[in-house]
Amino acid sequence: MPVHLYGQAADMAAIENVAARHHLAIVEDCCQAHLATAGGRPVGTIGIAGAFSFYPTKNLGALGDGGAIVTSDRALAERLKRLRNGGQADRYHHVEPGINSRLDEMQAAVLRARLPFLRQWTMRRRALAARYRAALAASPADEIQVPPELDAGHVYHLFVVQVRGAGARDDLQARLAAAGVETLIHYPVAISQQPALAGEHPANCPIAQRVCDAILSLPLHPALADEDVDAVATAVRKDAIKCGR
Numbered sequence: 001m002p003v004h005l006y007g008q009a010a011d012m013a014a015i016e017n018v019a020a021r022h023h024l025a026i027v028e029d030c031c032q033a034h035l036a037t038a039g040g041r042p043v044g045t046i047g048i049a050g051a052f053s054f055y056p057t058k059n060l061g062a063l064g065d066g067g068a069i070v071t072s073d074r075a076l077a078e079r080l081k082r083l084r085n086g087g088q089a090d091r092y093h094h095v096e097p098g099i100n101s102r103l104d105e106m107q108a109a110v111l112r113a114r115l116p117f118l119r120q121w122t123m124r125r126r127a128l129a130a131r132y133r134a135a136l137a138a139s140p141a142d143e144i145q146v147p148p149e150l151d152a153g154h155v156y157h158l159f160v161v162q163v164r165g166a167g168a169r170d171d172l173q174a175r176l177a178a179a180g181v182e183t184l185i186h187y188p189v190a191i192s193q194q195p196a197l198a199g200e201h202p203a204n205c206p207i208a209q210r211v212c213d214a215i216l217s218l219p220l221h222p223a224l225a226d227e228d229v230d231a232v233a234t235a236v237r238k239d240a241i242k243c244g245r
């Protein structure tokens with residue numbers, strides 16, 4: 001299950017290769033990647049199925065929870081439709097155990113109204129991300145690392161940088177907060193470190209934990225003005241130099 005994290009597609013060619021060798025089905029997690037492409041291919045259409053989230057903060061968000069699965073496998077589509085509806089094939093005829101995961105009508109109405117804007121919102125996200133990249137590339141602070149854009153189909157659900165140096169990320173986050181810039185951490189705890197998995201003896205993933213301690217999500221949404229991004233980038237550049245010193 002590749003996760004197209006932050007809006008950037010996973011390396012699908014490599015994953016397809018592994019999946020083919022081991023006869024595995026690929027299910028794509030597209031929750032942060034509406035309209036993203038991998039080597040020109042839309043995410044969600046590469047594996048057997050793709051799952052999208054419409055949680056309010058997502059690139060296409062409802063007013064409450066919602067989601068969708070896409071698949072070109074007709075039998076799988078029929079089964080998923082049943083499973084989300086208590087396992088019912090017809091009303092009150094449950095052919096297998098299921099859950100209630102129906103998309104609420106009101107959320108569907110909101111999503112239909114917003115969907116026509118998704119492409120322009122995505123273009124705006126891309127433009128703002130390019131602006132951050134340009135502003136931070138000129139940074140005198142090499143403590144700030146902006147990961148490269150690995151695929152032109154990146155849709156920038158989040159704009160995440162890494163801050164080098166012990167304690168430097170938390171220090172920078174505090175300084176930015178004091179300057180009125182809210183930042184977030186996606187995500188603070190590696191999956192392997194989650195207490196929920198403690199009983200499963202998860203692998204030790206030191207790189208994931210190191211990255212968790214360095215990442216910082218800068219503000220990014222389609223309603224941001226160019227000047228907002230410039231102001232955040234200036235604050236990051238200014239405060240990053242002081243961090244950890």
Ligand SMILES: Cc1ncc(COP(=O)(O)O)c(C=O)c1O
Pocket residue numbers: 003005029031032052053054055065066067
């Ligand atoms: C990468 C990823 N996968 C899965 C989910 C879960 O989506 P939902 O909250 O709609 O169940 C989310 C959203 O939080 C996500 O960002």
